Amino acid sequence: MAIAPSFIDTRRHQMFPTLEPAEIARLRRFGELRTFGTGDVLARVGEVGNGLSIILSGRVEITQRHQSGPSTSIVTHGPGALMGELAQLAGRPALVDARAQEAVAALIIPPERVRAMFVAEAEVGERIMRALILRRVGLLETGAGGPVIVGHTGDGDVLRLEGFLARNGHPRQRLDPETDAEARALIERFHVDPGQLPIVLCPNGELLRNPGEVELARCIGMVGPIDPDRVYDVAIVGAGPAGLATAVYAASEGLSVLVLDCRAFGGQAGASARIENYLGFPTGITGMALMARAYNQAQKFGAEMAIPDEAVALTGVAAESGDFALSLFNAERARARSVVVASGARYRRLNVSQLDDFEATSVHYWASPLEAKLVAGQEIALVGAGNSAGQATVYLARHAAKVWLIVRGRSLEASMSRYLVDRIRGLENVTLVPEAEISGLDGSHGTLEAVRWRLAAGGEIERQIRHLFLFIGAEPNSNWLAGALKLDAKGFIVTGREAGSTRQLLETSRDGVFAIGDVRAGSIKRVAAAVGEGAQVVAMLHAYLADSDRNKSAQHRH
Numbered sequence: 001m002a003i004a005p006s007f008i009d010t011r012r013h014q015m016f017p018t019l020e021p022a023e024i025a026r027l028r029r030f031g032e033l034r035t036f037g038t039g040d041v042l043a044r045v046g047e048v049g050n051g052l053s054i055i056l057s058g059r060v061e062i063t064q065r066h067q068s069g070p071s072t073s074i075v076t077h078g079p080g081a082l083m084g085e086l087a088q089l090a091g092r093p094a095l096v097d098a099r100a101q102e103a104v105a106a107l108i109i110p111p112e113r114v115r116a117m118f119v120a121e122a123e124v125g126e127r128i129m130r131a132l133i134l135r136r137v138g139l140l141e142t143g144a145g146g147p148v149i150v151g152h153t154g155d156g157d158v159l160r161l162e163g164f165l166a167r168n169g170h171p172r173q174r175l176d177p178e179t180d181a182e183a184r185a186l187i188e189r190f191h192v193d194p195g196q197l198p199i200v201l202c203p204n205g206e207l208l209r210n211p212g213e214v215e216l217a218r219c220i221g222m223v224g225p226i227d228p229d230r231v232y233d234v235a236i237v238g239a240g241p242a243g244l245a246t247a248v249y250a251a252s253e254g255l256s257v258l259v260l261d262c263r264a265f266g267g268q269a270g271a272s273a274r275i276e277n278y279l280g281f282p283t284g285i286t287g288m289a290l291m292a293r294a295y296n297q298a299q300k301f302g303a304e305m306a307i308p309d310e311a312v313a314l315t316g317v318a319a320e321s322g323d324f325a326l327s328l329f330n331a332e333r334a335r336a337r338s339v340v341v342a343s344g345a346r347y348r349r350l351n352v353s354q355l356d357d358f359e360a361t362s363v364h365y366w367a368s369p370l371e372a373k374l375v376a377g378q379e380i381a382l383v384g385a386g387n388s389a390g391q392a393t394v395y396l397a398r399h400a401a402k403v404w405l406i407v408r409g410r411s412l413e414a415s416m417s418r419y420l421v422d423r424i425r426g427l428e429n430v431t432l433v434p435e436a437e438i439s440g441l442d443g444s445h446g447t448l449e450a451v452r453w454r455l456a457a458g459g460e461i462e463r464q465i466r467h468l469f470l471f472i473g474a475e476p477n478s479n480w481l482a483g484a485l486k487l488d489a490k491g492f493i494v495t496g497r498e499a500g501s502t503r504q505l506l507e508t509s510r511d512g513v514f515a516i517g518d519v520r521a522g523s524i525k526r527v528a529a530a531v532g533e534g535a536q537v538v539a540m541l542h543a544y545l546a547d548s549d550r551n552k553s554a555q556h557r558h
C-alpha cells in the first residue's frame with residue numbers, strides 16, 4: 001500500500017531553507033554570536049528559548065515529543081539553517097526540543113530584534129516567515145509539543161478545550177480512555193476520579209484538572225503577564241478582523257501595539273467555515289486560514305498579543321499624561337496612549353427553556369471542522385436566516401445526513417445573499433422550514449435527544465436530533481464599556497458626529513478612544529468593512545498621538 005507523503009515531506013524545501021553566506025552576513029547586525037558544546041540544549045519544549053537562531057557551524061537535531069513512545073527526529077540543522085518556529089516570534093515557549101550534536105556556533109536573533117530584521121530584509125524575511133508558518137502547520141498536523149487532553153470524545157469540556165486550542169492555532173493531542181490504554185494509564189498514575197475528567201498534561205509537566213481556558217493558556221505559555229508600567233501607543237481590544245487589521249497597519253507604521261482578546265484571534269470571522277465574498281479569494285477561504293495569516297502578519301510587525309485576556313473596564317490614568325488604563329479580568333492592567341475598541345459582537349441565544357443544559361455538548365454557535373466531525377451522518381437542526389446561517393448550512397450539509405433549516409420569516413431571500421440561497425436550494429439533504437420557531441428541547445445528562453418546532457400555520461413537529469446550531473444574529477460586546485463611552489439603544493458604540501460635533505467617523509465620545517468593526521453603531525457587518533475600518537483608524541491614531549505630543553510639549557513650555 002502506498003503511503004501518502006506527509007506535509008513535512010512535500011514542503012520540506014520551504015520549511016527548512018538554507019540561507020546563503022551573503023544573506024547571513026546581512027543578518028548578523030540583528031543578533032549575537034553564541035557557541036554551544038556537544039549535547040547542549042538550544043531549546044526545550046515548554047521553555048521560552050533564545051529567539052530565532054541561524055546555524056553558522058555544527059549540527060543541531062530537532063525532535064518532537066510524543067505522549068507515548070520516544071521522541072522522533074524532525075530535522076537536523078546544519079550550517080546556513082534557520083532554527084525556530086512561530087512561538088519564537090513572540091517569545092513563547094518552544095514546542096520542540098533542539099540539541100547540539102557537535103560543537104555549534106549560531107547567530108541568535110532575539111524576538112525584539114526579529115521585527116527590525118523583517119522590515120530591513122524583506123526578501124529573506126519572507127522566506128523565514130514562510131518557513132515558520134509551515135513549521136507550525138506541520139506541528140499542528142501531528143499535535144507535537146502541545147498539551148495532551150485526556151477525556152471522552154464528545155464530552156463538553158473536551159470539546160471546549162480542543163476548540164479553544166484549535167481556534168488559537170495551538171497543537172494538541174487528545175487521548176480517549178475508552179480506546180486508549182495510555183489514557184487509562186495516565187488516569188491511574190495521577191489518581192484521577194472519572195468526575196475530574198478531562199485532565200490536561202502541559203508540556204512543562206504540570207497536570208490540570210478540567211481547567212478553564214485562561215488557566216490552560218497560562219500553563220502552556222500562550223499568554224504571559226502584561227508589564228503594568230509599559231505605556232503602548234495603542235491598545236486594541238479584540239483580535240477579530242478589525243483589531244488585527246489595526247494591529248498590522250499600526251505596528252508596520254512604527255507604533256507600539258498591544259492586542260487583547262478574551263477568546264482567540266479571528267473573532268467571528270475565525271469561526272466562519274468559508275468566506276467567499278472577501279476580495280482576492282475567488283475560490284473562498286476558511287475564516288481560520290484568513291485570520292491566522294493576519295495574526296502572524298501582525299506579530300511579524302511586532303504587535304504584542306495577549307490572548308486570552310479580557311478587558312473589563314476602561315479608565316483614564318492621570319489627567320496630566322492623558323493615558324488610558326484597561327483593567328483586565330485577571331486583575332492585571334494594561335496602559336496605552338490611545339485605545340481602539342474592536343470587540344465585535346457575539347451570537348444571540350435562543351429563548352427556550354433548558355438551553356443551558358445542552359450548550360456544552362449539543363447546542364453550537366460555530367460550524368468549524370470540529371462540529372462537522374461531531375454531526376457526521378446525523379440529523380441536525382439549524383436556526384437562522386442570515387449569511388452566517390447560510391454558510392453553516394452549506395458546510396454542515398456536506399457532513400450531516402440531514403439539515404432542518406428553521407427560519408422565522410417566509411423565505412431566505414430577504415436576509416441571505418443570493419448565492420447562498422441558490423446553493424441551499426440545490427442541496428438535497430437540506431429542508432427549509434419557514435415561519436417556524438423552536439419550541440422545546442428534550443434530553444438527559446446534558447445530551448440533547450429531541451428538538452421541537454412550532455409552525456405559524458399551526459402544529460408542532462418533534463424530531464430525534466442531537467445537535468442544534470444557532471445563527472440568530474448578534475449583540476455587541478460592549479457591556480464592559482458601560483458608562484465609559486456613549487452607546488446607542490442596542491449597546492453599539494456611537495462614533496462620529498453622533499458622538500460629538502467635532503468627532504471624526506471612527507472617534508467615540510471620548511478623546512483618544514476609537515471604535516471599529518461590528519461593535520460600532522452603523523458599521524457594515526462584513527469582514528472587508530471591519531478590515532477597512534482597521535486600516536482607516538490608524539491614520540486617526542497618528543493624528544491623535546501627534547496632537548497629544550504637541551499639547552504635552554506646549555504644557556512643558558508653560
Ligand SMILES: Cc1cc2nc3c(=O)[nH]c(=O)nc-3n(C[C@H](O)[C@H](O)[C@H](O)COP(=O)(O)OP(=O)(O)OC[C@H]3O[C@@H](n4cnc5c(N)ncnc54)[C@H](O)[C@@H]3O)c2cc1C
Pocket residue numbers: 237238239240241242243260261262263264265266267268269270271272273274275276277278309310311312342343344345346367387388391477480516517518519524525526527528530
Ligand atoms: C459564522 C460566521 C460567518 C461569517 N461569514 C462572513 C462572510 O462570509 N463574509 C463577511 O464579510 N462576513 C462574514 N461574517 C461577519 C464577520 O465575521 C464580522 O463582520 C467580522 O468578524 C467583524 O469583525 P470585528 O473584528 O469587528 O469583530 P469580531 O469578529 O466579532 O471580533 C471581536 C473580537 O473581540 C473579542 N472581545 C470581545 N470582547 C472583548 C473583551 N472585553 N476583551 C477582550 N476581547 C474581547 C472577541 O473574543 C472577538 O475575538 C460572518 C460571521 C460569522 C459568525
